[in-house]
Amino acid sequence: MTVVSHSARKARWGAAAAAIGAFCALVPQASPIALAAKVTTDASTPPPTLEAPSSAHQHGSGRAAKPQAPQPSAVAAAPTAAVPARAAIEARPGHRGHHDQPGATPGGQPPAPTAVAGAGARSDAAATRSAHEHGRSHGAQRTGGSAGATALSSAPVASVDAAAQVAGTSAHTQKKGGGGQRGGGQKGGRKHKEGKSTGAAVEAEATKAGGSSGKKGERAPVGAEPVAAAPTLAATLASAASASAPAAGLAPSAAPVLAAAGLSTHPSKASRARRHASARRTADAARGVGALATTVPLATAAPPTGTAPARGVRGRSGVGSSYSHSSEPAIVHTITKIVGVVPVPARILIAALAALALAFGLRSLLSGARTRRLVRQRGELLEDVGLLQAALLPDPPARLGPVGTSVAYRPAEGPAAGGDFYDVFALEAGQLAVIVGDVSGHGREALPHTALIRFTVRAYLEAGLGPAAALQTAGTVLERQLGGSFATVLAAVYHPRERTLTYAAAGHPPPIVLGKADASAPASAVVPVTACSAPPIGAGMRTGTRETVVALPGPARICVFTDGVTEARVGQDLFGEKRLSRTLRALPPDAGAAELLDSVAAQASARPDDMAACLLHVHDGSGAPTIVRERLELDAHAIGDERVRRFLLECGVSPSEAIASIDRARRELAQAHTATLSLNYEDGLPLVAVHGENSIRAAALTAVGAS
Amino acid sequence: MPGTADRTSTTAAFGLIQSQPDESTSVVALEGELDLERAPALKWALVDSIDAGFKQLIVDLTLVRFMDSTALSVLVGVNKSLDVGARMAIVCVNENVLKIFELSGMDAAFAIYPTLEQALVHVRGTTTRIG
Numbered sequence: 001m002t003v004v005s006h007s008a009r010k011a012r013w014g015a016a017a018a019a020i021g022a023f024c025a026l027v028p029q030a031s032p033i034a035l036a037a038k039v040t041t042d043a044s045t046p047p048p049t050l051e052a053p054s055s056a057h058q059h060g061s062g063r064a065a066k067p068q069a070p071q072p073s074a075v076a077a078a079p080t081a082a083v084p085a086r087a088a089i090e091a092r093p094g095h096r097g098h099h100d101q102p103g104a105t106p107g108g109q110p111p112a113p114t115a116v117a118g119a120g121a122r123s124d125a126a127a128t129r130s131a132h133e134h135g136r137s138h139g140a141q142r143t144g145g146s147a148g149a150t151a152l153s154s155a156p157v158a159s160v161d162a163a164a165q166v167a168g169t170s171a172h173t174q175k176k177g178g179g180g181q182r183g184g185g186q187k188g189g190r191k192h193k194e195g196k197s198t199g200a201a202v203e204a205e206a207t208k209a210g211g212s213s214g215k216k217g218e219r220a221p222v223g224a225e226p227v228a229a230a231p232t233l234a235a236t237l238a239s240a241a242s243a244s245a246p247a248a249g250l251a252p253s254a255a256p257v258l259a260a261a262g263l264s265t266h267p268s269k270a271s272r273a274r275r276h277a278s279a280r281r282t283a284d285a286a287r288g289v290g291a292l293a294t295t296v297p298l299a300t301a302a303p304p305t306g307t308a309p310a311r312g313v314r315g316r317s318g319v320g321s322s323y324s325h326s327s328e329p330a331i332v333h334t335i336t337k338i339v340g341v342v343p344v345p346a347r348i349l350i351a352a353l354a355a356l357a358l359a360f361g362l363r364s365l366l367s368g369a370r371t372r373r374l375v376r377q378r379g380e381l382l383e384d385v386g387l388l389q390a391a392l393l394p395d396p397p398a399r400l401g402p403v404g405t406s407v408a409y410r411p412a413e414g415p416a417a418g419g420d421f422y423d424v425f426a427l428e429a430g431q432l433a434v435i436v437g438d439v440s441g442h443g444r445e446a447l448p449h450t451a452l453i454r455f456t457v458r459a460y461l462e463a464g465l466g467p468a469a470a471l472q473t474a475g476t477v478l479e480r481q482l483g484g485s486f487a488t489v490l491a492a493v494y495h496p497r498e499r500t501l502t503y504a505a506a507g508h509p510p511p512i513v514l515g516k517a518d519a520s521a522p523a524s525a526v527v528p529v530t531a532c533s534a535p536p537i538g539a540g541m542r543t544g545t546r547e548t549v550v551a552l553p554g555p556a557r558i559c560v561f562t563d564g565v566t567e568a569r570v571g572q573d574l575f576g577e578k579r580l581s582r583t584l585r586a587l588p589p590d591a592g593a594a595e596l597l598d599s600v601a602a603q604a605s606a607r608p609d610d611m612a613a614c615l616l617h618v619h620d621g622s623g624a625p626t627i628v629r630e631r632l633e634l635d636a637h638a639i640g641d642e643r644v645r646r647f648l649l650e651c652g653v654s655p656s657e658a659i660a661s662i663d664r665a666r667r668e669l670a671q672a673h674t675a676t677l678s679l680n681y682e683d684g685l686p687l688v689a690v691h692g693e694n695s696i697r698a699a700a701l702t703a704v705g706a707s
Numbered sequence: 708m709p710g711t712a713d714r715t716s717t718t719a720a721f722g723l724i725q726s727q728p729d730e731s732t733s734v735v736a737l738e739g740e741l742d743l744e745r746a747p748a749l750k751w752a753l754v755d756s757i758d759a760g761f762k763q764l765i766v767d768l769t770l771v772r773f774m775d776s777t778a779l780s781v782l783v784g785v786n787k788s789l790d791v792g793a794r795m796a797i798v799c800v801n802e803n804v805l806k807i808f809e810l811s812g813m814d815a816a817f818a819i820y821p822t823l824e825q826a827l828v829h830v831r832g833t834t835t836r837i838g
Contacts, residue, residue, distance in 0.1 A: 440780035484784055488776070488811065507811040535812035540787050543812070567742075567775050574773060574803075608743050609775070641815065 385411070388447055393612075396424035400432045402496050404617035406592030412564065413607045420562045420612035421450040423458055430496045433461045436560040436614050437489035437508065440536075446485065453478060453487045453537060467491035468504035468534075468631070472544025475506060475537040486538030490560055494552075499621065500628065501550045501558060506543040507536025509563060512581050515624040516555035516589070523557075523585050524624040526550055531647040532632050545633040553623030558616040559584055559596065564609035571605055579603070590617070630679040630686070636669050644677075651679050652686050661688045668692030723748050725756070732830060733759070734823070736767035741778040741804075750781045757785070762792060763830035767823060768799040774807050786816055794818075796826035 339347065396405050405424050423435040435457050439446040456478060460470035470491055478487075492503035492511065503511060510528035517523040528548065535541040552558075561580065568575040583599050593615040601607060630651050634644060639662065648658035661677060668675035672692030679686040722738045722745065733756035737749060749766070756764055766782065768774065786795055796818040799805055808814040820826040 438776065440776065440783075484787075486780065486783060505812075507813065509810050530806070530809050532815075533810055533812040535816060536783075539783050539813065539816065541812075541816055546812075563776050609777075638815065643814065 382411070385447070393421065394423055394425075400424065400426050401430045402619060403432050403494055404590075404615075404619070405432070405434075406594065406615045406617075408593035408597045408611075408613050410564075410597050410601060410607070410611040412610050419446040419450060420564060420610040421454045422560075422612050422614050423454050424614060425458065425462075427462060427493065432494040432496070432616070433458070434492040434494075434560055434614050434616065435461070435489065436562060436612060437487050438562040438564070438610070438612075439487040440485045449482055449485055449487060452481065453489060457489060457491055461491060461493065466504070466547065467493055467502055468544045468547035468633075470544070471504050471506045471534070471537065472542070475543040478537055479540070482538035486536040488536045488563070492558070492560060494558075494616065494618070499552050499618070501552055501616075501625075502547060503550070503560075504534065504544060504547040506534050507539065509561070509566065509577065510548070512557075512559040512561075512577065512584060513550055513552075513625045514557045514559075514581070514584060517585070525581060526625050526627055529627075529630060529647060529650045531650045532638075532641075532643045542635065545638075547629075547631040548627060549629035550625050551623075551628045552618045552621075552625045554621040554625075555589075556618045556625045557584065557589075558618070559593075559613060560616075561613040562610065564607065564611040565597070565600055565613060567609055568600060568604035568611065569606040569608070570603060575600060575604055591615075626681070626684075628681050632677045634665055634669070634675050634677065635673065639666050639669055639675070648677070648679075648688070652684075653679065653688060657688060661690060664690040723752060725752055727761075728827060731761060732763040732765065732827065733761035734765040734767055736770070738770040739772065741768070741771045741774040743775065743777045746775075746777040746781045749778060750785070753781070753785045757788070757790075757793070762790070762794070764789075764793070764795040765823065765826045765830060766795070766797045767826075768797060768801065768804055769823075771799075771804055772801055774804045776807075776811075779807060779811055779813060782817065783813060794830040794832065796820060796829045798823050798826045 342350065393407070393409055396407060398405065407422055407424060409420060409422070419439045421435070421437050421439070423433075425433050427433050435454055437450070437453055437457075439449045439453065453474065456474045457470050460473050461467070465473060468491075471489060474489075486507070488505075488507035488509075490503060490505045490508040490511065492501055494501050501511075501513070510530070513526040515524040532546060534543040534545045537543055559580070566575050566577050566580055570579070580600065583603065584596060587595055587599060593613040596615060597611050597613055600611065632644070632647055638644065644662055644665075645658050648661060649655065653661065665675040665677060668690055669692065672694040674693045676691055676693065678689040678691070680689065681687075724736045726734045726736070728734060735749065735752045735756065737745070739745075741749065753764060753766070764785070782797070789795055797808075798821070799808070799819050800821045805814070805819070808817065808819060818826070818829050820829060
């Protein structure tokens with residue numbers, strides 16, 4: 001290793017030091033660093049002249065890379081700076097001593113004092129070694145960056161060359177240390193042995209590494225060169241320091257460097273005593289380097305008194321804290337030193353900013369966690385609603401008598417899940433009943449109502465009431481129980497013997513009834529009469545006033561659905577009943593409700609509401625489905641409605657017949673609570689029959705309607 | 708259409724305009740789709756009108772091209788909660804919306820008129836409805 005190559009490296013360090021110098025302008029206390037930086041560049045030149053801190057810093061920032069004029073008093077300056085510096089150095093052994101696992105890093109502790117004494121030729125190698133030790137020991141536990149930095153900082157007294165060497169080999173020693181640590185394991189005895197051997201290796205390596213540096217050290221054991229070396233190390237340290245605070249990191253590092261230079265000329269008994277104390281703390285370590293330590297005059301102490309500047313105070317305090325916090329890792333120690341040179345206002349500002357950043361970070365973290373939790377909970381709740389809904393929905397047999405049945409339910413894409421219900425069950429005499437409904441309102445509050453309505457309507461159907469009567473009775477009974485909500489329901493009963501389907505709706509869309517397509521014609525569909533549809537259950541009006549009977553002589557499919565299906569969106573449009581009818585036609589004849597809803601979902605761009613569907617397959621026979629009977633029940637209030645006439649016209653009644661029928665109904669209502677218009681189709685033409693009813697039930701229903 | 712001249716503000720992006728043709732009448736005019744998302748706005752507009760003491764409510768659905776069951780339930784609920792003496796009317800000409808009223812059987816519950824003038828006449832109680 002030649003001096004030339006080292007000088008090139010020094011130039012790099014000098015550049016780094018220049019940058020540090022610029023920073024030092026802002027931190028007056030750090031001016032020694034500037035000096036160090038400047039001196040660094042002059043390491044190969046005669047001893048530099050000491051300049052005033054301010055000018056030195058200027059120097060460092062402006063011309064750091066250039067060789068400087070001789071500055072003889074640099075050495076003198078060093079002792080002055082030594083007060084805090086020594087403290088820092090002395091702090092290091094303690095902290096290192098903690099870090100070095102007894103077995104894994106033998107001799108880790110003593111190297112520091114040795115390094116401090118590094119002005120001597122012998123101590124050059126020792127310093128390098130100590131650097132190696134330090135780097136190794138840290139490499140065993142920390143990242144390469146911190147290891148390198150610590151190694152360099154611990155070899156402040158080594159000559160420039162040695163320092164450079166240390167820098168170059170720190171990575172190597174770090175690796176070695178890591179290996180040693182791994183190899184050493186955790187067993188004391190083995191660790192001890194391993195430590196010893198490792199120590200020896202390190203020493204050998206140190207000697208090798210410090211070969212040229214050693215020469216230099218011998219030539220000038222005490223004087224300008226060690227001082228120059230110190231700044232070099234400082235600069236090296238700066239480059240090794242973390243990017244966030246390279247300049248700040250240099251400040252404390254430079255102090256020990258200068259201290260080392262100064263102290264080497266002022267060995268003292270006090271330092272020795274301290275060294276011994278430190279050695280005692282780690283017996284193994286002391287033994288590992290005992291020979292070295294004794295041969296090397298230790299100069300850790302004896303700061304020139306009275307010359308300690310303000311930073312010296314910090315340095316002393318640093319000693320105490322370093323020792324007392326010997327359990328702190330290297331990075332914490334470095335930070336502690338950094339904090340030492342930051343002006344108080346800046347410190348307060350930084351602390352405030354840090355606190356603010358921490359607060360914001362914490363808040364962001366908390367809100368993020370909260371958001372994730374809420375999203376998860378919402379998903380779980382919707383899932384729960386879906387599960388509850390599914391639990392309330394029965395799983396009917398695939399076939400009831402001659403009719404194939406299938407049901408399907410798809411929750412809404414969003415918070416509207418819940419509210420739809422259906423039921424398919426057998427009645428006496430082979431009849432088949434279907435209930436499909438939708439409770440207004442969604443979510444959990446709708447669930448109890450769905451069960452209530454479903455079982456109420458089912459009970460009336462099972463008791464033998466027809467669909468309209470069941471809905472009417474249920475409406476009367478449930479009016480008060482539904483509170484503010486209401487429900488649309490469709491009830492249907494299939495009569496296998498008559499091959500008819502009787503259905504009644506309460507605010508619910510009528511079913512789609514499709515005949516079977518054949519070669520001659522597409523599947524015909526029953527066109528329902530929608531005028532005078534009955535209102536929902538719970539809407540405050542009489543319901544169950546309409547009933548339709550459809551004849552199903554041949555194969556047919558009946559689809560009962562909730563409005564979630566027809567209110568699914570296709571772009572800007574609603575899915576609609578026509579599209580649903582087309583979808584049903586397009587399905588295979590044996591396709592069930594699940595396939596139907598899947599097809600709807602595939603076509604829809606959005607499904608804001610639940611979808612429920614029930615499909616009935618009527619097999620055998622021949623002939624298209626047709627409406628064979630329509631029925632409308634009127635009370636005194638409804639008879640005056642224009643809608644009644646429209647209903648009759650829609651049913652195919654002639655206008656004159658319609659007027660005559662309404663007149664008859666009105667006459668009936670003069671003596672009865674209700675009048676029922678019954679239209680029976682014979683050969684496609686309706687025959688209107690009117691009859692009044694004056695039962696208790698009718699009276700009660702009228703009362704409900706009036707309320 | 709007659710009656711729309713004084714309601715040019717219904718084209719506002721918000722889609723819900725409330726106006727007061729007289730001191731006792733509140734007209735809530737909506738535009739576009741009246742669905743699950745918009746229904747609450749309609750509900751609060753009507754509830755606020757009732758709370759403010761308006762006895763005559765008109766829901767103008769002239770510019771609504773689609774209404775779902777949620778909005779219908781809002782209208783049903785408000786209609787049920789009307790005080791004695793209060794009257795409510797709906798202005799609607801859109802076939803899709805009228806079909807919703809008809810299929811649900813709620814056309815019997817509401818006074819539905821094709822124009823605002825007719826609705827105003829109804830809520831002021833000077834004529835019978837022609838729904």
